[in-house]
Amino acid sequence: MSKLVNSIREAVALSGLKDGMTVSFHHHLRNGDFVLNMVMEEIANAGIKDLTVNASSLFDVHRPLLTHIQNKVVTGLSADYISAGIGRAISQGVMEKPVEFRTHGGRPRDIALGRTPIDVAFIAAPAADKMGNCTGKYGKSACGSLGYAFADAMYAKKVVVITDQLMDYPLQNWSISESYVDYVVAVDAIGDPKGIVSGTTQITRDPVGLVMASHAAKVIENSGLLKDGFSFQTGAGGASLAAAKYLKDIMLEKKIQGSFGLGGITGYLVDMLQAGCFRNLLDVQCFDLKAVESIRSDPRHQEITAMHYAAPGSRSAVVDNLDVVILGATEIDTDFNVNVHTDSNGYIMGGSGGHSDTAAGAKLSMIIAPMFRARLPIVTDRVTCISTPGESIDVLVTQGGIAVNPRQAELKQRLVDAGLPVVDIHELKEKAERITGKPAKLPKGDRVVANVIGREGDLQDVIYNVPVKD
């Protein structure tokens, strides 16, 4: 018995995909992914129209999707993150229906509850056997964890696994089981390894970044949370990684053994695991080669599903037991609401991903951001888009000082007592504006191009089109 079919075209035909249905994709191959484009091209060739694409994230490599949108092959879009190359076109109004943004936890919850049913899920699998057992840990396109793809596989009506590395049955150490898979397609390449994972991401050498990172590490050190059993998540940005590096030094010096590092995993968290800073890494997505090697070979480094990672709809998720998360922002307002969806001109260039989920779960949610970027202050009166509500954010760390959410009076006192440069968030705003000047108000379009659905399933905010300049 075998589920192998000859081509993506054949799998699309067998799946029963029809006008008006929903297809899904996951983003572990990141900006190296070939699968979404290959599949959508076959779908377009088949003359199927009016589809909704539910992708955990979209990257610039997926720009051909814009043609399918223009041709009405795709009329609905749902994602947790959309990079600038596609986001800009969305903001300019390429779609009639607003895009639906969700969080990395909200997406699998809504799939599991049947709120966003998937007709056909396409799983890009770096290694798979003829029955569909598959994993991201092996193969020439290895990406490590397949955490975001589980909900798609478990709940879609039809599931197609697309691989460039067919393995003997049964694939050892599978992630997604054949129980969920209908068809398997072997192709020459599912992605470009150079785009799938970076080499080791560099920590910042920018002096501003290093100041922020040092502040961030000291906030954690003095938060009262840094003790045995400590758990931690950070992003892959240069300053966040530098903060992790400083934190590692503190943990080693103080002989603190944390419980787990979480999230999208970088080589820096692998270093911390190997140095004994954590007992475990829980990995929903690997950001670099070192993380891929580690998840393949170190049993302490484990794959988790997006649901296990972050879903509010399950009985619990790991974010509920997270101590500290370091996050980024394109804007943060004086109520601590954070925008990671749009750039300072209002164009879509991101999304919550796990931002809201980890911020809601973590005991200490810290934003690291410079006081201004491209001569625009980070702190504003009101963010263009509420990606993560201010009630989930505890601290903003900038090079010009550390602002603590007034809800966290005890934390603020701890940081003051530790001699850290604690300032009011309004001061940070004014300080930046003294340097950059008060920015002009963004011209706001009159049409909603995206609905931002909060992690609890509510409509949290909307994003308007950016008017084309005369």
Place this chain on the structure above:
Amino acid sequence: MSKLVNSIREAVALSGLKDGMTVSFHHHLRNGDFVLNMVMEEIANAGIKDLTVNASSLFDVHRPLLTHIQNKVVTGLSADYISAGIGRAISQGVMEKPVEFRTHGGRPRDIALGRTPIDVAFIAAPAADKMGNCTGKYGKSACGSLGYAFADAMYAKKVVVITDQLMDYPLQNWSISESYVDYVVAVDAIGDPKGIVSGTTQITRDPVGLVMASHAAKVIENSGLLKDGFSFQTGAGGASLAAAKYLKDIMLEKKIQGSFGLGGITGYLVDMLQAGCFRNLLDVQCFDLKAVESIRSDPRHQEITAMHYAAPGSRSAVVDNLDVVILGATEIDTDFNVNVHTDSNGYIMGGSGGHSDTAAGAKLSMIIAPMFRARLPIVTDRVTCISTPGESIDVLVTQGGIAVNPRQAELKQRLVDAGLPVVDIHELKEKAERITGKPAKLPKGDRVVANVIGREGDLQDVIYNVPVKD
């Protein structure tokens, strides 16, 4: 955050369990299990009545269930296997409603499809953390795989994990994730290690058993299936294990590397893995300590869910790619129908377990059984109960010859060509009857005490009560 509650009593109360609902249990602690009895006692104490118990299997240790049945705490019973200590009472009519027997694959399929909804699942977990991540691989009551418990955890409305080994959060190498768990209870002991797994099961020394085992190995050797990639499942009976031992010698001598060993796993299959006879073991249940040690430490030895193992309702199951399975029988009729539900007096003392699932899936399904037991022939005109339909059975191996299902003409020719003692199944029946005499017809009751639901969900047969003698 923690899901720990103080007692099973508290967990039962919090679960919202009410009269008429369904509770479920899994059987990896086998005849050493304390959990089902502890839970049912608390349920009885709480005055809850009219429950259905859906257990993957019931063993003699669960005899206190009979009191709950007599007291109408339990009025419905569903299981894949019921051992003699409880089966006898069922056959004598202790329950008003017929028991529902399913297969190990049919049970999770029916749970997943909502045909047998579970209100509260109780998961006996040898190791768990405060959030409910749990596994059978560690702890003083380690049982290895928790394969049968996954469907219960994934689909029950409420899930209670009961453990006697609380681990730091997050438990490394979890089997069932916290995503599914509502409450965690720590107790002194979830089972008696002596009853959970045996020491290494002994292969038979009985000369009849050895003859059968040798025949069985030769049938496999000459079946055309024994080549690189070969896959195999066998039970834990003495003759089956001896057959595995002979098979191992043949595979090593011929330098054949199989793909996987499947099923309930014994130390003999672990030996075959370690000797290089298989690349993998796929384990839904560990039968002995050696298997538990292996699944804990050898990455080639992997846990599978009952759905992945055998469910006909999923897109595929491993049994669909199984080459050879060796199975037992209490009776087999001249149409090759097999009974493993009742003993020769008609009393319930077993069940299909994975019998029908593997027989349906395997290319070669072989029954090993002596020509007679306790002076009763194994081959009959019609089995008392069709546990596995004859169309799934290919070969019967006895000490008196090998009968091949007429559907398998090519196989029969292969065995004849190899000089094996192939006989007609009617001959085996007559040969046995010449020694034992023709057995008297069983007195058959007039009341159905059990419905045997085939793996495809059909009512395959019924079991009648055994009339009490005057």
